[in-house]
Each structure stands twice: as C-alpha cells, then as structure tokens.
Amino acid sequence: xxxxxxxxxxxxxxxxxxxxxxxxxxxxxxxxxxxxxxxxxxxxxxxxxxxxxxxxxxxxxxxxxxxxxxxxxxxxxxxxxxxxxxxxxxxxxxxxxxxxxxxxxxxxxxxxxxxxxxxxxxxxx
Amino acid sequence: xxxxxxxxxxxxxxxxxxxxxxxxxxxxxxxxxxxxxxxxxxxxxxxxxxxxxxxxxxxxxxxxxxxxxxxxxxxxxxxxxxxxxxxxxxxxxxxxxxxxxxxxxxxxxxxxxxxxxxxxxxxxxxxxxxxxxxxxxxxxxxxxxxxxxxxxxxxxxxxxxxxxxxxxxxxxxxxxxxxxxxxxxxxxxxxxxxxxxxxxxxxxxxxxxxxxxxxxxxxxxxxxxxxxxxxxxxxxxxxxxxxxxxxxxxxxxxxxxxxxxxxxxxxxxxxxxxxxxxxxxxxxxxxxxxxxxxxxxxxxxxxxxxxxxxxxxxxxxxxxxxxxxxxxxxxxxxxxxxxxxxxxxxxxxxxxxxxxxxxxxxxxxxxxxxxxxxxxxxxxxxxxxxxxxxxxxxxxxxxxxxxxxxxxxxxxxxxxxxxxxxxxxxxxxxxxxxxxxxxxxxxxxxxxxxxxxxxxxxxxxxxxxxxxxxxxxxxxxxxxxxxxxxxxxxxxxxxxxxxxxxxxxxxxxxxxxxxxxxxxxxxxxxxxxxxxxxxxxxxxxxxxxxxxxxxxxxxxxxxxxxxxxxxxxxxxxxxxxxxxxxxxxxxxxxxxxxxxxxxxxxxxxxxxxxxxxxxxxxxxxxxxxxxxxxxxxxxxxxxxxxxxxxxxxxxxxxxxxxxxxxxxxxxxxxxxxxxxxxxxxxxxxxxxxxxxxxxxxxxxxxxxxxxxxxxxxxxxxxxxxxxxxxxxxxxxxxxxxxxxxxxxxxxxxxxxxxxxxxxxxxxxxxxxxxxxxxxxxxxxxxxxxxxxxxxxxxxxxxx
Numbered sequence: 054x055x056x057x058x059x060x061x062x063x064x065x066x067x068x069x070x071x072x073x074x075x076x077x078x079x080x081x082x083x084x085x086x087x088x089x090x091x092x093x094x095x096x097x098x099x100x101x102x103x104x105x106x107x108x109x110x111x112x113x114x115x116x117x118x119x120x121x122x123x124x125x126x127x128x129x130x131x132x133x134x135x136x137x138x139x140x141x142x143x144x145x146x147x148x149x150x151x152x153x154x155x156x157x158x159x160x161x162x163x164x165x166x167x168x169x170x171x172x173x174x175x176x177x178x
Numbered sequence: 179x180x181x182x183x184x185x186x187x188x189x190x191x192x193x194x195x196x197x198x199x200x201x202x203x204x205x206x207x208x209x210x211x212x213x214x215x216x217x218x219x220x221x222x223x224x225x226x227x228x229x230x231x232x233x234x235x236x237x238x239x240x241x242x243x244x245x246x247x248x249x250x251x252x253x254x255x256x257x258x259x260x261x262x263x264x265x266x267x268x269x270x271x272x273x274x275x276x277x278x279x280x281x282x283x284x285x286x287x288x289x290x291x292x293x294x295x296x297x298x299x300x301x302x303x304x305x306x307x308x309x310x311x312x313x314x315x316x317x318x319x320x321x322x323x324x325x326x327x328x329x330x331x332x333x334x335x336x337x338x339x340x341x342x343x344x345x346x347x348x349x350x351x352x353x354x355x356x357x358x359x360x361x362x363x364x365x366x367x368x369x370x371x372x373x374x375x376x377x378x379x380x381x382x383x384x385x386x387x388x389x390x391x392x393x394x395x396x397x398x399x400x401x402x403x404x405x406x407x408x409x410x411x412x413x414x415x416x417x418x419x420x421x422x423x424x425x426x427x428x429x430x431x432x433x434x435x436x437x438x439x440x441x442x443x444x445x446x447x448x449x450x451x452x453x454x455x456x457x458x459x460x461x462x463x464x465x466x467x468x469x470x471x472x473x474x475x476x477x478x479x480x481x482x483x484x485x486x487x488x489x490x491x492x493x494x495x496x497x498x499x500x501x502x503x504x505x506x507x508x509x510x511x512x513x514x515x516x517x518x519x520x521x522x523x524x525x526x527x528x529x530x531x532x533x534x535x536x537x538x539x540x541x542x543x544x545x546x547x548x549x550x551x552x553x554x555x556x557x558x559x560x561x562x563x564x565x566x567x568x569x570x571x572x573x574x575x576x577x578x579x580x581x582x583x584x585x586x587x588x589x590x591x592x593x594x595x596x597x598x599x600x601x602x603x604x605x606x607x608x609x610x611x612x613x614x615x616x617x618x619x620x621x622x623x624x625x626x627x628x629x630x631x632x633x634x635x636x637x638x639x640x641x642x643x644x645x646x647x648x649x650x651x652x653x654x655x656x657x658x659x660x661x662x663x664x665x666x667x668x669x670x671x672x673x674x675x676x677x678x679x680x681x682x683x684x685x686x687x688x689x690x691x692x693x694x695x696x697x698x699x700x701x702x703x704x705x706x707x708x709x710x711x712x713x714x715x716x717x718x719x720x721x722x723x724x725x726x727x728x729x730x731x732x733x734x735x736x737x738x739x740x741x742x743x744x745x746x747x748x749x750x751x752x753x754x755x756x757x758x759x760x761x762x763x764x765x766x767x768x769x770x771x772x773x774x775x776x777x778x779x780x781x782x783x784x785x786x787x788x789x790x791x792x793x794x795x796x797x798x799x800x801x802x803x804x805x806x807x808x809x810x811x812x813x814x815x816x817x818x819x820x821x822x823x824x825x826x827x828x829x830x831x832x833x834x835x836x837x838x839x840x841x842x843x844x845x846x847x848x849x850x851x852x853x854x855x856x857x858x859x860x861x862x863x864x865x866x867x868x869x870x871x872x873x874x875x876x877x878x879x880x881x882x883x884x885x886x887x888x889x890x891x892x893x894x895x896x897x898x899x900x901x902x903x904x905x906x907x908x909x910x911x912x913x914x915x916x917x918x919x920x921x922x923x924x925x926x927x928x929x930x931x932x933x934x935x936x937x938x939x940x941x942x943x944x945x946x947x948x949x950x951x952x953x954x955x956x957x958x959x960x961x962x963x964x965x966x967x968x969x970x971x972x973x974x975x976x977x
Contacts, residue, residue, distance in 0.1 A: 060863055060866075060867070060953070064863060065863070065867060068861065068863045068864050068867065071861070071864070072864055072868075073830070073831070075860075077857055077859055077860060078854075078860070078864070079830070079836065081849075081850065081853040081854075081857075082826065082828060082836060082838045082840075082850070083850040083853055083854060083868075083872075084828075084830075085828060086847075086850060086868070086871070086872060086875070087850070087854070087864060087868040087872075090867060090868045090871035090872070090950070091863075091864065091867055091868060094867050094951065094952075094953070097951060145907075147871050147874075147875070147950060148874070148875060148878055148907050148908070148909075149843060149847070149875040149876075149878035149879040149882065150904075150907065151809075151813075151882060151900065151903050151904055152808045152809040152810045152813060153808065153809065154270060154271065154272050154807075154808060154809060154826070155272070155826075155828065156272075157272045157274060157275065157829065158828075158829060158830045158831050159274070162831070
C-alpha cells in the first residue's frame with residue numbers, strides 16, 4: 054500500500070488554486086468541490102504545522118478545540134476568528150448538505166485568501 | 179380590428195338587449211367598428227355582415243437553445259441547450275451563478291423588455307445590465323423550434339458598446355414571428371419577483387393580467403375609446419361654457435347696443451345661436467339699433483352747398499338788378515293806356531272818323547290817328563311785358579334761393595348747428611337782396627357746422643365698430659364649438675351609457691370564458707396547497723374601471739375569508755402560480771414553453787413536492803424550464819421519479835459560465851471522483867486529497883436520499899424529516915440513520931457495513947472519513963471509487 058504523502062499546507066493551497074484554472078477540472082465541473090476540499094486541507098494542515106512548532110500535542114485535539122485555542126497562541130486575534138469561520142464554511146462545503154449546491158467561485162476565492170493570510174501569519178510568528 | 183367571432187357575439191347580445199336606448203346601442207356598435215366620431219357626426223351605424231372564419235391555428239413554438247454573451251452575470255458567450263419539445267428541465271445554480279441571466283435574457287430578447295424594469299429596483303437593474311467582465315458587446319440569441327416547420331428560427335438581439343438597454347437591435351426574424359401581442363397575453367415567463375408582486379400590486383393589475391388571456395382586450399379598447407371620446411367632449415364642453423362665461427362678462431360691460439341683445443340670446447342653457455350669428459355678422463339686425471341708426475344718419479347729414487348757393491345768390495342779384503332797370507317805367511299804366519287805346523281803336527273802327535268820345539276834341543279820330551294809335555299800343559305792350567319778365571325772373575330767383583332754406587333734419591341735436599339752422603330757416607321770410615345776403619352770409623358757417631357734426635358722427639360710428647369688432651370675432655370663434663356642443667347635447671350621457679354597457683358585458687364574458695380556466699386553477703392550487711388549510715372556492719372578475727378586481731374567494735377550515743388576508747407569503751406565491759400557469763399554457767398560446775425563475779424560494783418542502791407534481795403535469799404537453807437556486811426542487815423531482823433534465827450552472831471568475839447536465843448528487847459526486855481518478859493528467863495531490871472527500875459526500879447524499887424517502891413514505895411530516903437531516907451532518911450518524919433510523923447508533927455503523935456490504939466496505943468508509951482530511955492512501959484510487967459506487971447503490975436499496 055502506497056503511504057499517504059504528506060503535503061505541506063502551501064502545496065495544498067497551490068493545488069486548490071490550480072484546480073480552479075485547470076482545463077480538465079473545469080471541463081468536468083469538479084472544480085468548486087475539489088477546490089473546497091483542498092482548501093480545507095490546506096487550512097487544517099497549516100494549523101497542524103503551527104501547533105507542532107508552537108504547542109506540540111495541540112494538533113491531536115479535535116479541530117473545534119484547536120480553533121478555540123488559536124486566538125490565545127496566534128498573535129492576530131481578528132484573523133483567528135476569520136480562520137475559525139472559514140473552517141466552518143469549508144467543512145460545510147466538504148459534506149453533503151440537504152439541498153445545498155456547490156460553493157461559488159467567489160466564495161472559494163475568499164476562502165483561499167483567508168488560508169493564504171493564515172499561512173503568512175503563521176510564518177511570521 | 180376586433181376578432182370577428184367576438185364582435186358577432188357582442189352584437190348579438192346588443193340586439194337582444196331591449197332596454198338599451200338606440201343612441202347608446204349605436205355608440206356601442208360605432209365603438210366596436212372604430213367609428214365613434216362618425217356616429218356622433220350623424221352617420222348611421224349598421225351591423226357589418228357576419229363572417230364565419232375559423233380561428234387560425236396557433237403555431238407551437240419551443241426553445242431549442244439560449245445563447246447569452248455580455249449580459250448580467252454572463253461574460254463570454256454561454257449556451258443553454260434545451261430539448262425542444264414537451265418535458266421538464268431544471269436549471270440549477272447558486273444565486274449569482276448567472277442562471278437567472280438566461281431567463282431574463284430570453285425575456286428581453288423576445289419582448290424587448292423585462293419585468294424587472296417595472297420594479298422598484300428598475301434603475302439599478304437598468305444600469306447593471308451589462309456584464310462587467312464583458313462590456314464591449316452584448317448578444318442574446320435563441321433558437322426557436324416551431325412544430326411542423328423544418329429547421330429552426332434564430333432570433334438575436336445585439337448591443338454595441340455604449341448602447342442603452344432599450345436600444346438593442348433585434349433581427350427581423352423576431353418581428354416576423356408576430357409574437358408581440360401573445361407575449362403580453364400569455365406571458366410564458368414567470369419570476370419569483372412577479373409571483374410575489376402580482377397579488378400585492380393592487381387588484382386591478384391582477385385583473386388586467388388575467389383578463390388579457392380571455393381575449394377581450396379589444397372590447398376594453400372599444401370601451402376606452404368611448405371613455406376617451408366622452409372625456410374629450412366633456413372637456414370641450416367645459417371649454418365652451420368657460421369661454422361663454424368670459425364672453426358674458428365682456429358683453430355686460432360693452433357699450434354697444436348689440437351687447438344686451440347678444441346677452442339675451444346667450445342666456446340660459448339653450449342659446450339662440452342663430453340670433454348671435456346675426457349679431458356678429460348681419461347689418462340687418464344692426465339697423466334696429468337706433469343709436470347706430472342715428473349716427474349713420476348724422477354721418478350722411480347734408481347741408482347747403484356753399485358753391486351752389488353762391489351761384490343762386492348771383493342769379494338772384496342779377497334778377498334784382500334786371501328788375502331795378504325797369505323799375506321807373508310803369509308797366510300797369512302802360513298796359514292800361516294800351517287797353518284804352520285798343521278800345522278807342524275799336525270804337526273808331528265801328529264809328530268811323532269823328533270827335534274824341536272822351537274829351538270831345540273835334541275830328542280827333544281819323545285815319546292818321548288810327549295808325550299812330552296802333553303803333554302806340556304796340557310800344558306800350560312791349561314795355562309792359564319787359565317789366566313783367568323782370569318781375570317774373572326775380573320771383574323765380576327768389577324761389578330758387580328759398581329752396582335752399584330747409585328745416586334742420588330731425589336727427590340733428592347739436593345745439594350750435596341747430597342754432598345756425600334756425601337762423602338759416604328764418605331766411606324764408608326774406609326776399610330780394612336781403613334774401614341773397616342771408617344766404618351768402620350763413621351758408622359757409624352752416625356748411626362748416628354740418629361738416630363737423632357729420633365727421634363727429636362718422637368717428638363715433640367707427641369707434642363703435644372698433645369696439646364691437648373683437649367681441650364679434652370672439653363670438654364668431656366660439657360659435658362653431660357651441661353649435662357642436664348643442665347638437666351633441668346628449669352625447670356625453672350616451673357615451674357614458676355605452677361605455678358602461680360594454681364594460682358590464684366584458685365582465686360577464688370574462689367570467690364566462692374564465693369558467694374552464696378556473697377549474698385548472700383550482701386543480702393546481704389543490705396540488706400546491708399541500709397542508710394549507712386554505713381552500714380556493716372561487717375566482718371571479720368583478721367591478722369595472724378603477725374598481726376592477728379579481729375576487730379570490732377562499733375558505734379556511736370551512737370559514738370564508740379574503741385570500742390576501744389569510745394567506746402566508748408561500749401560499750400567496752403558490753396561488754399566483756396557480757393563476758398564471760393556466761394562463762401561460764392556454765391552447766391558444768403560440769408558446770409551448772414556460773420559463774419560471776425560482777418558484778420555490780418561499781415554499782416549504784411539502785409544497786415543493788406539490789410544485790413538482792404540477793410541473794410534471796404541465797410538462798406532459800409543454801416545455802417547462804425552471805430556474806432554481808438550490809436542490810430542493812431537483813430533489814423532489816428525483817424522489818418522485820418525475821422525468822426531468824437537470825442542468826447545473828457554475829460561474830467562474832471573469833463571469834465564465836459553465837453548464838452541465840447533472841444527475842442526482844450521489845451520482846454527481848461519484849462522477850466527479852471518477853473523472854479525477856481516471857484522468858492521468860491530474861496531479862496526484864489533487865486526486866489524493868479530493869477524491870476521498872467527494873466519495874464521502876456521495877455516501878452522505880445516498881444516506882440522506884434513503885432516509886428522506888423512507889420517512890416521508892412512513893407519513894412523517896416533511897418539516898420533521900428536514901429537521902432531522904439538517905441536524906446530523908457527519909457521515910457516521912447519517913449512516914446510522916440509514917441503517918437504524920437512529921443517529922445515536924453511529925458506533926454500530928462499521929459492524930453494520932461489514933454485515934450488509936462486506937468487510938472491505940468498512941475500510942472504504944474509514945478511508946472516506948480519514949482521507950477527507952489526510953488524503954487517500956493506497957494503490958488503487960479507481961478501485962476505491964468503484965467500491966464507493968457499490969456502497970451507495972447498496973445504501974440506496976435499503977428500504
């Protein structure tokens with residue numbers, strides 16, 4: 054069995070951006086959901102890296118708990134709340150919901166921007 | 179022109195109506211023939227010959243595709259392909275995906291306008307109609323398939339950069355379709371906005387919208403024409419009486435003696451216009467005016483002519499001097515002497531020579547004496563005659579002179595002139611030189627005075643004419659309108675009666691014609707109302723003109739009430755849909771398509787099921803295209819197994835629109851996953867990290883589908899089911915619901931999967947859950963997706 058390759062948050066985010074413009078992904082109409090999945094994983098993976106550097110062990114807690122603690126350890130409080138909100142939205146988009154359609158391009162753009170800002174913030178700290 | 183069948187029907191009813199006065203009946207007929215003015219002008223109206231032409235078969239048009247570029251949410255050209263025939267198509271897209279742009283574009287293309295233009299936000303809409311990413315040119319094209327005709331009609335409307343929305347250029351094919359009227363009558367477009375507003379924008383709007391399908395617009399046009407004519411008449415009559423008020427005021431203060439006469443003729447409500455006409459133009463009447471008559475006489479006043487008088491006076495003077503020259507000779511004495519001598523001669527002739535019989539002189543009378551006496555008599559006679567002539571001449575001259583001396587005409591009242599004239603008259607008693615002097619001395623002064631009085635009178639006359647002239651002109655201008663008004667004295671009343679008759683009839687026919695449609699409205703409402711307690715009892719047209727309304731009679735649990743008062747927003751939308759679907763799908767409509775934009779917005783799930791049923795029914799014979807912003811209607815359509823095509827609209831950056839036909843969410847997620855794993859070009863990171871998530875969503879969707887189907891089938895209320903499904907959003911609880919009807923049994927799910935679908939499928943579930951976060955691990959992603967497919971099929975088979 055092939056091991057699960059460990060992609061960095063940056064790689065995942067780049068993949069999310071790529072899926073938006075790839076002709077084959079676009080043609081099949083898979084891009085909105087694919088981008089949402091990749092973006093959410095970029096967010097989770099970024100958080101994971103942040104905790105392993107700053108508060109090892111925190112990454113094993115449930116995501117909700119991690120996000121609750123984030124403002125305490127991350128110096129950008131406002132961004133922490135935005136990340137929290139974005140994760141909820143991404144998580145929502147990655148489950149099937151009654152009557153809901155795929156996310157829109159503009160929703161995805163906002164999510165990618167937020168994750169970008171998060172990774173940048175984490176790098177600086 | 180009015181439909182022949184309808185016209186004939188109306189005229190039959192007109193003839194059968196025994197109560198309608200002839201004048202009114204004629205006006206109704208005239209209105210139907212478009213000859214109201216002629217009728218009022220006295221033309222005799224007669225019923226046109228019957229025409230029994232069968233109504234033309236309407237064409238049956240379907241939409242084959244709609245292509246839109248640079249309009250609203252759509253940038254580069256995007257084509258929505260439809261199946262040109264009866265059937266149901268759902269176009270599903272998130273708000274802002276550009277889906278509504280297709281329906282709006284089609285409406286704009288065909289009608290040249292859009293319902294939203296009339297809304298409160300019209301300005302914003304009008305300004306933002308161009309796509310921001312594609313501002314250069316806008317193009318809307320539709321391919322229209324007409325049943326029974328080969329090929330298709332392509333109609334387009336294009337705008338160049340900078341063109342205003344209303345200045346789009348349409349291809350001639352559009353006008354050749356002749357759809358302008360049917361588009362407003364049958365209106366195959368319905369939008370959420372419209373559904374909401376139709377019942378709230380006032381009862382007359384609803385009335386008009388529904389009445390137009392009944393094909394009675396022409397009758398209303400005729401009624402409107404009657405009304406218009408009446409209003410214009412009332413206005414014209416008011417103008418006449420207003421003007422008369424002004425004229426009366428002017429006349430009351432006018433010095434002319436015609437003024438009171440005119441006032442008299444214009445008194446009351448029936449005016450003596452013949453007399454007024456005479457006062458304005460006729461001289462005959464003016465002669466009765468004594469003051470003017472007096473002035474006219476004075477203006478023509480004649481006095482003695484000084485030049486002629488001078489000649490007369492000279493003649494008189496010469497007659498006088500002629501008489502004076504014979505004044506010394508005594509003509510009488512000479513005549514008497516001549517008479518005596520004649521007698522003496524006569525004596526001598528009888529007596530012969532002898533003595534004088536008078537003085538006795540001896541032998542005085544002899545031959546010689548006789549001859550001398552005869553000569554003397556002749557002389558004497560001549561002398562006396564000259565004197566007589568001089569006297570006669572003088573007499574004649576005096577007589578001539580006196581002829582100048584006349585009394586002042588009665589019309590003269592001027593004191594100075596009268597004084598002069600009295601003195602002038604006194605000359606009558608004078609004679610000879612005195613008379614001549616009288617004439618010569620007074621004539622110039624009298625002449626001057628007469629001249630003065632005459633000129634004064636002429637000036638006064640002119641002044642009077644100048645003053646009357648404008649009044650006469652005003653009256654002359656007023657007269658034709660006044661004459662028309664009097665001749666049409668009863669027209670306004672008749673016009674009103676004709677209009678009322680026609681409108682009452684329209685109402686009656688409306689209700690007659692609406693009867694069969696009403697049944698369809700009720701049927702649709704029955705399907706849509708779901709658990710609503712509101713029962714639609716009757717729909718009828720009532721009232722006229724501004725009081726017109728559609729009466730929607732409903733009962734709530736058996737109690738009567740007014741529809742608008744007792745219904746919720748969702749119910750109102752359903753009611754609007756019930757009213758308008760039958761309209762849009764009438765047999766007489768050339769449109770075999772109905773485009774409905776977002777009908778489900780305020781509907782609860784149960785009503786969505788009802789809507790799905792209604793659409794199923796309608797789409798048996800019509801091409802029904804529904805634009806909708808979420809999966810509620812598609813879900814109901816799939817669950818109720820209603821045949822339909824579902825097209826998903828996605829909008830990417832730059833307003834790039836993608837359209838793809840989709841199946842159920844379960845299949846769609848799977849299809850997406852397959853497309854990723856089977857495409858070698860896709861980078862591994864994307865496959866690894868996206869596929870498990872999609873697979874998890876597919877299984878979740880399958881769970882939801884099976885749970886909803888099962889619970890609804892058990893008779894559980896829609897709301898309760900939706901609540902349950904919305905509460906549990908994770909994979910394991912959803913599987914627990916699918917397996918055990920109990921989300922709390924999530925812990926038993928793996929065992930359940932093993933039992934039901936085989937042990938390897940428990941790994942599939944695990945991979946879905948973990949892989950959604952950490953990515954796919956394994957060698958065979960394609961095999962994994964196939965397992966998921968099998969799993970979903972298994973889940974969907976659960977009862």
